[in-house]
Amino acid sequence: MGEMSGFHLGVIGALFLSVASSVSIVICNKTLMSHLGFPFATTLTSWHLLVTFCTLHAAQRLNMFENKAIDMKTIILFGILNGVSIGLLNLSLGFNSIGFYQMTKLAIIPFTVLLETIFLKKQFSRKIKFSLSLLLLGVGIASVTDLQLNILGTILSLLAIITTCVGQILTNTIQKRLNVSSTQLLYQSAPFQAAILFVSGPLVDQFLTKQNVFAxxxxxxxxxxxxxxxIIAVSVNFSTFLVIGKTSPVTYQVLGHLKTCLVLAFGYTLLHDPFTERNIIGILIAIFGMGLYSYFCTQESKKKQSVDLSLGSQIKDKDGSPLLNIVHQDKDSQEAKKSAKNPLV
Structure with missing residues (x-):
């Protein structure tokens, strides 16, 4: 019970850290790009990952965590995949309307559910699917405005969805199957993510903004x-791997849409962004969907724990029954011997 309560506290801490750091960095980057005129998002992300790696390297040198060797081919492919995913999301934003980009982000949840169902044989109950649908509906109402389609933008969005889903599923799978922590996985993969974005970032940004980051x-x-x-990105990257490792890619995406709602609310209160009744209704529906998702997940988790406990007790009973049989057999054999010695019986 102590381990389970510690696990739940760890999950809550990871979720809180992820929400707080993500909302903070969105507000910081929005100020940087919208108000200070620094539009180089992909290059900035490469700097985020480079600082994250340097911070983790210093922490590892100070023995704050133990480095664990992971197959180099796996790490390289994983790092490149995540780097490409970030670049494709930025390109999708550049070649699509904001509304279509929001639809792209919304599509990540159902696509992740589909991939986990097909390839990982994971089952999602109807209640979970209903709560996710309600969440997506609310976020769609709150954030999706204009929908302008074009062939190149649609292809980039599909590629961004696929790479993002696969990357997040692998983040969870690698941690569990190779028994590595989120810190260890991030430490080894961050250099490759940073490298792919450090090379491609300036080109992508110049293509999208018509400006040179070096000029x-x-x-x-x-x-x-x-x-x-x-600095905030170190916390964002760390909490991302931590949340996905402790929960699931779908839960992380649900958390991401909570961040979207919070960013909309903070944008209205702090940055005086336009806010309508539609935004309010959408946010309320989304929060209700998140509440249902959390409730259903908790209920299913409790059921699973009770099933595991009952199976454990059954196994113990089965393990104990042969000993009882041996005792009974010994008693029967002793009585048989007595009867054989006594002719009157």
């Missing part, structure tokens, strides 16, 4: 926000 004039306030963004 940009960096003012002191821009540098301060870039440094702040990189």
């Amino acid at each position: 940009y004039k960096y003012s002191p306030i821009v540098l301060v926000f870039i440094i702040l963004s990189c």
